[in-house]
Amino acid sequence: MNLSGIVSVSGKPGLWKALVQNKTGFVLESLDAQKTKLIANLSTAKLAALDEITIFGDDEDIKLKDVFERMKNAANIPDTKADGTKLRGFFREVAPSHDEEKVYASDMKKILNWFTILKDMPLFSEEAPKAPEAGGETEKAAVSVKAADKPKPVAKKATSAPKAQAPKVSAPKNPSKKG
Known part of the structure; x- marks a missing residue:
């Protein structure tokens, strides 16, 4: 049974199929006969994937x-x-x-x-899609992870000349207030 991509949306009846993902959420299509489209914003909607429930x-x-x-x-x-x-x-x-x-x-x-x-x-x-077999692919993935774990060289910021500060001016005191 392949339940990947099938989700339940809180507050919405029925089940939905995730079509595409954008930067703010998912575009969903209902699994009923109407095939209603819905844009689910991840900041407001709660999605539950059936294969993880x-x-x-x-x-x-x-x-x-x-x-x-x-x-x-x-x-x-x-x-x-x-x-x-x-x-x-x-x-x-x-x-x-x-x-x-x-x-x-x-x-x-x-x-x-x-x-x-x-x-x-x-x-x-x-059938549900199977996970990749152990062997060549996992070794390649491990190598790429190791390469990604190395710290990247940090570029030094160019030091600029110190900013000129305006001279401090003392303002006259307010004569109405006693100081």
Whole structure:
């Protein structure tokens, strides 16, 4: 499953695909049928990439990607408008070690909503891009990092002649004030 580039924007319903990044934020496109465009300013909008989201677990956090994989194979997926007990029972199947005190019904509804948006998309069934293999590329990267770590020579500032200062002039005291 390839969730890279898919984000959730706080305050906006649904999921968005990041098209391009500019210096102030991202240009996003909604994943619904309308294909609405949105410019998300990073100083005001909060973006959450789906491939980095985790769910609170008892021992360690559970990746959202793993929960989606289990949801693909689940037989009966409840509706997003189902009550909390049905949602909790379903989440015990797909995320058995989730922390029931920290994962609320609203969180489960949001995850189910995201799943219903993504399940029919081609990106949901394609493989995620793999990290570069160890070997030649990492050695080249290490060499370039070492070269970047060297301190750059600092250019000395040219010293200029000292600035001429204006002579100090003592102003007469105000005669109305007693000094």
